[in-house]
Amino acid sequence: MAQDPAAPDRLALGPGWLTGSAGRFLHEALKEYEGGRYAHAEAILRQVVEQRPGNGWAWHLRGLTASRAGDPIRAADCFVRAVACDTSNARYCAALADSLVRLRRDDDAVTPWRRAIDLDPENPAWQAEMARCLSRLDRHGEALPYFRATLRQSPGDASLHAAFGYALQRQGSAAEAAGQYRNALRADPHRDEVRLNLAAALRELGDDEAAAAECRQVLRHNPRSVSALNNLGSALCHLGRIEEAVRRLEAAMLLEPENLTTLHNLGVALDAAGAAAEAETCLRKALALRPDFPDAHRSLANLLRGSGRLDEAALHYRAVIERLPLDFRSYGNLGLVLLNLNRPHDAVAVYEKALALQPGRPDIRTSLGIAQLLIGDFENGWTNYDARWHGDRAPAWRPGHGAVLWRGGNGNGDGQSGGTAPTILVHAEQGFGDTLQFCRYLPLVSATGAHVVFECQPPLAELMATLPKASPALDVRIISRDEPAPAARYHAPLLSLPGIFGTKLDTIPAQVPYLAVPPAKSAAWAAFPFAQGLNVGLVWSGNPERQDDHMRSCPVAYLAPLFENGAVRFYGLGKNPAPELPTGVVDLGPVLSDFGDTAAVMERLDLVISVDTAAAHLAGALGRPVWVMLGHAADWRYLLDREDSPWYPTMRLFRQKAPGDWLSVTRRVAEELRRFQRP
Template sequence: MATIAEALTIAFDHHESGRLAEAEILYGRILDADPDQATVLHLLGVLYGQTDRPKLAAALFVGAIGLVPDHPDLRYDLARVRLMLEDGEGAVAVLRQTVALQPDHAAALFQLALAFRSVGRHGDSLLTLERLLTLQPDSLEARYLADRAVEREGRELLAQGRIGHAVERLTRPVAESVGVPLLSAHAAASYSDGKPAEAARLLRGLLAVNPADAMALWNLSLCRFDGRDAAAERLARRARALAPQEAEAHAKLGLALAAQGRHAAAAACGRVALACDPAHALSLSNLGTLTILLDEDAQALRLADRALLVAPDLGDALVVRGDALVRLDRPREAVDAFRGALRVAPRLVTAHVNLAHLLLRLGDYAAGWAEFEWRWRSEAQAGWRRPFRQPRWAGVDLAGQTILVHAEQGLGDTIQFVRFLDAVLRAGPARIHLETQGPLLPLLTHSLDPARVSVIPRAANFPGVSGLPETDVQIPLMSLAGLFCPSLEAIPARVPYLSVPEERRGFWERRLRNDAPGARLRVGLAWAGRPQYHADATRSMPLSALAPLAAVPGVALFSLQVGEASEQIARAPFPVIDLSDGPPGMLEAAAAMEGLDLIVAVDTAIAHLAGALARPVWVLLAKDNDWRWLNGRDDSPWYPTARLFRQTRRSDWSGPVEEAARALRRLVEESV
């Protein structure tokens, strides 16, 4: 009769040769003779697992472990059948015991990663795979699963806005192969979506891992553009030093220089980029932008078209094409270009914003206001975005509710759009809280019905929201036009809609008469806006450019100018009476206007204020005028008392000023 050892040898040979029925019979006979044969319990359990009897297999493995508790392979095999039984938590427990007994058990670590994933513990799964990859760095299966886990966890963290955690997770060594591309892609998407700060955090995480990543450096330089900070230039120069042969490096340095207003130097970088790669579409597009800034519009159009031959779906190049066409007075083609950009890049903020301005300039208000809402995603508007808890008002009935209407951007914008509060009042709110800029508080408080509208100062922690009154809904002031002004004909153009106290009106009328007692016409002047405004150099002029007005007999000129530009009065080659020594503020400026016969102004808050007061106002406009003055008109549907004088050549104010002087001469003659 065979011994147990001999019988086990025969049974194992059957098992190994695939004669599973014979092996099962012999394993059973051995266990009948000696139930404590741990090896036989183990092998029969393996056989049961192979023949789809996982419950029986699990029972045998448990029995074997009871006899040999420190055997890691027994626990490993028990865990595998528990996975077959969909007992993920049981498999996790046994596999953790396995690797505790044998820390370098690679197969157990791999199965533990799978078990963690089966019960939704993706973070633990990834940690286990990282441990396995330190043992087997060339394991393709482990690397594949780790990459998928990293991608899943990274996307979840990014979607939750947990940027710091995402960077920490995705820049660990095991995650680099998928994490770095994922962070780069998310950074690009964040930047395109008007979130440069978020993009910068992601890129800084990449650079912490690889400080010599030229692409991360030059993309981080994009996130630092603010027109003042030289950090963007330093980053771009570091990137160019790492990759001087790359067109992209020169192109990004060009953008950094352009952001500081160094357009000629930026264009030179663009030309070097094209020397590196004549077909580099982004460099062609960027150089097109720069040539527009250098007033080379036809050349910009050619560069954009060259870029589009190389990359027909490059949204930025289509935007450059649209911008060039606007300046070449081909607005309908420009609309097509901007819409083409949005077909290939639906979330391209510059395309939306530029299209909005063009549609509004063309008088297509229904489409224009909708596009205008994209301003909130633009980098230029980043400082105005605020974390309101209240929902945004959609124009529905407001009976019994309170609403916060908050001003945005400049004083002129507030003056122009505050007229829409009448439409809000018709929706029946219990109260409107109008948050506005400090210089407008006295004027708007006097002009608006205090029983229905309370005028409050902009929050001290702007752009925060603490300290504001509790309301049911809120809306930005300029967004009211999208609710109530679908066409030019719908503009609420009843003027005046602002007013001043009689006492202040009388004060200024007496002063103006005393300052120029013999004048036939008293004319107020405002020749410059805020230097901080991005297009101020285009809309403003020097006081000396208004000399033709001073040459008209019988006219006394009064300065309504504030800020640095008012210092030009002392150097003016003609007499101008300075009113800046009077009480400050927009209410006082409005009261002074009531005593003037005419206001002549460039596109600033003074022009809007005069129009809102129904005072005669002549507005001197740059060739590339703001959208609110429309195209080609000499009147304004926003301000019935306004007359517009337009440049015919860029940077040349002689035409509109001479035309205004001739009109002023006729006005004086008619006043006799």
């Protein structure tokens, strides 16, 4: 080490020591330090700083001596004093930062590291230490530029590439993280922990096959790697190879029976395998070992929700949020559970709390809109429901078409009159029932003076052509969504129209019928031999592909009370076959080619009884008497606790009193059916 040029001229130490210039004594102290005689060095330096407390070099050298002597606290104190003597000395600042790191005071080390780098920005070692320090503090975003600067100056360091990759992954940059992990493995192919981090990044990117390959490579030379077995099991689970996933995770369990990650992952895999009881056991064991384990709480909540144990599920989602207040997936799931429990006001509170933390969450805002619509708060509900068209998961509509979103007005989109009437292309979204319910708004769009084109699902096109005209001069052109879209100045999602027209509960356009049976279909069914008595259409199930279908479809066995009425002839109108139907039920589902056929049959029936499916909306739109059997937590359009529908004057609602209680519903329907009079 070179002598500090700022050393004082002369010092006089105690008896037995040399006298002379400060530089001489610092030189002697340095010799003692470099010779490993730290006690002698400390004795000289202690007396130097007593007589010259402003000598930064002496304090710095004393700090180095204390550090070598195994006294990190005194070392840090000396480095603090050295920096106080000369804040422009980069080496003093770096030594202080390093000493604080050794004391595990990373938060305090950031400032001296930053000062050292500002004074000497070309020092890659300091950049690297600053990056690592920030990463340990979970300040990964701040660490990234220091990692980049270090690797620009010193590329190829496996440890740095790996640490950089980890920081990137924690910041959500999985693709760039994977690149850095690969750089680390090129420099040192034998780093298993880096290969497993690469596997995790690949899983985030959706490449589970590549992730599994990395895990298998680790297992080839280390078959007892619990981390590799865990990562492989999770990747296989995502790939749908559940049996192999369970096998790998059970192997990990044999190696470490109380490994929390293994217990969690095995619980998830067993749940996917349909072994709910075994899955619950694993997840509860994980929580017994660590009650504040958010992943286990979340996965157990998912399992409980799928099993219909909604109150328990809500408790575990709340436990996740308590520990991870920014886990917006759990806010969404908790809100959904509360809706399924028929507690929409509580769901609104959950969604509003989440949006207070992060207003720009279109998924949460959409869910808030649904909850608000369910409780009849249409003013706020329509606005928030429109958030479904924003964000990464927004439904796609004709990318590149070029039409501007229509927000209302008299046909020109901005509320100003004049000019040629524009074309507004309204497009159906979501399911058949949504189209059947909200197509009623198309004449209102046409009445603004615009040329209206409605793009709908192909099976509905013929039926949509029967919509009434706003006036003889105004019409709605119907196209199927598999046809080319015409040029249009504006477009509008169908379910945004109620909000555009400011619909409230007392202003719903509920005039029925607003659809009619296509004449050709009516003629085709005119000769069908319906029975002489009471003819009732029956729909007991919806689309089995829907996640919530189990909540709205009624098992055929629970329909028995209806069939006790011998005066009624039932006609099945659903598309899903039910071989266990009584012999007297005529199942027309196989011969109904489209909704036009279904409408023609409904025209001839006295009543339609349906669960919440498109058939119920079709009957309502045709103005036919329709009774809808609803699950305990019904869709938002049926509102709360009502037995009628403001959307359909001819509709009656029969609700479950408890989740899954279909039998009480069908008994009430059967009782009302005995009193039913043909219209």
